[in-house]
Amino acid sequence: MPGYSRSDDSPLGRWWRNVDRTTLICAFILIGFGYILMLAASPAVAVRIGASRNMFIFKQVMFLTLAGIIVTAVSTLSRQAVLRLAQIGGFLMLGATALTLVHGIEIKGARRWIALPLMSLQPSEFLKPCFAVVTGWLLTQRRQSRYFPGMLVAFTLFGVILMLLKSQPDIGMLTVISCVFLAQLFVDGLSLILVGLGIATLIGGGIAAFFLFPHVRSRVERFLHPNVGDHYQIDTALRAFGNGGLTGRGPGEGRVKDLLPDAHADFVFAVAGEEYGMIVCMLIIAVFGVIVVRTLLRLIREDNPFVVISVTGLVTGFGLQAFVNMASTLHLIPTKGMTLPFISYGGSSAMSIALAIGMVLALTRYQPGSTTHAGQGFMTSFKQRRAL
Template sequence: MSRLSRIDNSSIGRWWRSVDRMTLACVGTLIGFGYILMLAASPAVAVRIGASRNMFIFKQVMFLAIAGLIVVGVSMLSRKGVMRLAFIGCVVAIGATAMTLVHGIEIKGARRWIALPMMSVQPSEFLKPCFAVVTAWLLAQRRVRRYFPGMLLAFAGYGVILVLLKSQPDIGMLTVITTVFMAQLFVDGLNILLVGIGFGAMGGAGVAAYFIFPHVRSRVERFLHPNVGDHYQIDTALRAFGNGGLMGRGPGEGRVKDLLPDAHADFVFAVAGEEYGMLICLFIIAVFATIVIRTVLRLLREDDPFLILATSGLVTGFGLQAFVNMGSTLHLIPTKGMTLPFISYGGSSAMSVALTIGMMLALTRQHVRQSRLGRTLATPTGAWKAAT
């Protein structure tokens, strides 16, 4: 493949030479683990709810296949293509999120999903990558157009999203989007004092959510006080990690999938820990860390404000989602129903994360040109601009 890439001048050949192949390999690895762990965790869950034993497996095979195509397809886009996709996606996602308040499916007191054939869609999942790119463009335009109200428009968009997610309610998603937004403002050069005030406001909002929303108060109290409330799920997950030990009990030998209703989704990391052991869990963590670290390192070579802000927001959202899932499963933070990217069951999650990774790969691709000697030269976006 590498030999063909040096002589292939087609769009696929140019894409292959310019894309971060290590990150692409990491994504493929996570999708592979998604298939393996879904085969381990989902049959017992499906039988328990009276569905076909292979229902979740067949659906996830389709979801992850589509996710893989989205990663490759979006990563081939130009910077302008990514911006157009983000603007369209942001408008559609905001409209669909608003629609959930009227026509959404209510589950556990929250309206976050829209019913479609074969699956339910959570529109707010697609707000994370799209709003991050739109925010980056608005903030970057302030450097190009002197009187452009980019900061004001970014806060206005965030305000709309805040109202929608609070109304569902979806405090976890709102926390992730808020953290991504604050990270982008920090990278943009916002005064450190104002950044501190912003994070202080987030803390104040968290305290307010504790008193306003009963489910938030319940999760925090169960995290802080072992003797308060129902600890069945988290205790079972922790026992699964203990049972797995270093090498695991072996494929198919785990018991946590027979006990937890969300073993295929929010607690799939516990299934990995029990059946494959601590070493595989550490390997999964290392794969996520590799994606985040490689993306950040590639940004160090860039000088395009839009590219830096957009990719920073995307990688922050991706890394934060993985941390929240694994951290809550290990009882490091209060439990939160957030999926593990590419591994947990869920169509909306798999496709939104695929969109995130695809945009990251597209924005961090190297620009490839041919030298007079016929050799392929690749330069980062910013360096190529400086050279020309």
């Protein structure tokens, strides 16, 4: 593909010239890490639960292959097609999230999954990127029509999602979507006073969750009081990092991973630390950082408000999810069952993250003649509003 010239006017040639190739390559690097670490982490977990040694590997190879196809396919879409996909997908996933409350699979007291033939689907994972794009459209549409209640509809949609996630309950996803919405409102021009109020509301919601949900209280208390409760997984994960040191024990030489119940999922970063060391862990962090920072830098030059607000939400959700997983594995924050994008085991996670990155690539791709613009000079207007 790097051989495509500027004179190549084929659809594939135009896509390759205009897409953010750095972010695309970084996404496939993470998928590559997903393959490697699944080979290291999953066999011991499969044997421990009495399944075939390669069960998780075969399934994750399929999931990550689909993820790569989704990233590439969605990145070729026009901005109008991305919006349509988000609207249809968001409507379907909203209904599926509501369905989990009635016919969902209950795991550890939460109903978040719907059983399918080859996997369990978590609709809220797909709801996150669709919500970011739909909200971006709603917040910008009100600039085109003074009679369109975009802000009201966005808050109503957010409230419905909030109630569904609270009922499952899925406090982690609720927090991520709340942060996504708050970031979008900030970029849309929300005053700093209201931003502070929103942050205070998030903090208040966290305090309320501590008293209302026993599993939240348990995780926070175990984080604050290391001598109280069960710390097996986090202690084992920290031991894995210690064993790995700077350069790691080598591929397949990790031992602590055999003792970690969720080594293939929530604690896969610890497997990377033991077998490949701090250097590779820092490389993984750097790849996530490049995707987030590069995307935000591209938005500085973007004048389309729909693109700016939507992509801000998408990259906020992506970066926050990666931070929460790695920080909880390192015991910097209370543990939270949140996957590491493209690296942890999980079909819903891999494909929903692929959808989000594909949308980011499609929306930030140079598309002459795009009609999704809701007004030019957005960043200039944003800076002027902030200066007031």
